[in-house]
Amino acid sequence: MERTAENTVIGFIGTGVMGKSMAGHLMSKGYKLHVYSRTKEKAESLVAQGASWHSSPAALAPLCDVIITMVGYPRDVEEVYLGDQGVIPFAKQGALVIDMTTSSPSLAKRIEEEASKRGIWALDAPVSGGDIGAREARLSIMAGGSKEAFEQAVPVLEAMGTQIVHQGPAGSGQFTKMCNQIAIASNMMGVCEALIYAEKAGLDPSTVLKSIQSGAAGSFSLSNLAPRVINGDYAPGFYVKHFIKDMQIALDSAKEMNLDLPGLSLALSLYERLARMGEEDSGTQALFKVYLQQQ
Incomplete structure (x- = not known):
């Protein structure tokens, strides 16, 4: 299924230097947005534009068709996806999760394995372009995962980047x-x-x-x-x-x-x-x- 603004609710986790701009572009394309950040203040500008803030990944996950993460370190990625209050245990079947953090290839493979057990699609899709690319929606996005997951993700990724390439199976993006x-x-x-x-x-x-x-x-x-x-x-x-x-x-x-x-x-x-x-x-x-x- 193609993920369009008309049929897709997006969750965005991590609203720092780059994540805030990326989430903002999704809203400007008409996507309904739910957000989580460890520091609520970092999401205030998005909430002011109409995004809904949640107190944990677990609270956000079941409400969303696509969940995007842009956090700091592999340990953060692991906690957000696989922790007790993480995305994978609470996301609905058929959801698509996209980790855009620069993280470990082996962790990306593990996330896809755990996601697939629950009927969830997963991509690792780190980016290049820095704050300028994020602000101007011209990030280079390098994706790893199944072809089916990638094809679902393309309309969403196009809101944030201009060079979007499927590199291969899980971990290939990383x-x-x-x-x-x-x-x-x-x-x-x-x-x-x-x-x-x-x-x-x-x-x-x-x-x-x-x-x-x-x-x-x-x-x-x-x-x-x-x-x-x-x-x-x-x-x-x-x-x-x-x-x-x-x-x-x-x-x-x-x-x-x-x-x-x-x-x-x-x-x-x-x-x-x-x-x-x-x-x-x-x-x-x-x-x-x-x-x-x-x-």
Whole structure:
């Protein structure tokens, strides 16, 4: 069955930096929305627009045809889905659950297994694009799960993203997101090193950026995060603490594959140093502060 605004009630769990924008887009498309967040205040703007707030995932789940989660860590995902007051024990048969958190591939597989036992469809569908992509509804969404579950989800996902790709069975979305994070990790080191090098060479980093962001060095981080660094803006589009979590998941899964990723290992060590500097709630572009320490 195609999930449209006319026949679908959506539950959204996790209304943080990205989740709030994503949920807002669903409401703007006409979907009736139920929300849960551990901090009720984070959902107040959505409630003011007509969303219904609930005190637990268990209270929300039986009212919804589709349940989307965008929380912080794998432990949060596990609790929200499989805990005593979680989604899976209380969702109705035939419901579709979509975890858009960046989480563990093995946990995504486990959630699908438990969901299927209860006649519930499940997808892991992490995203890339940060706060900008969430705000502008142009996230890249990488989905893992059955083809049938994916086809049901597409109309809903289209409200939040523009690049929506089915990557394969359960866990495939999370594996793909790890590829994304691996590429970003080394790229952020390159962005920061280019900026500090420009400063040391006596160049204007903003002028340098005009030349290099549209050439072979171009990337999302160079175009969107480097200007924030230059302006001293370290507010989170994506938290340092969550990026550290992602890199650790990637390294753990790489270890299971007997795969060495030295660039990722170095990036993780630098971000862990940044967190020890008290910057875990800053945006990932705050990595530049590690390089500033060397001056």
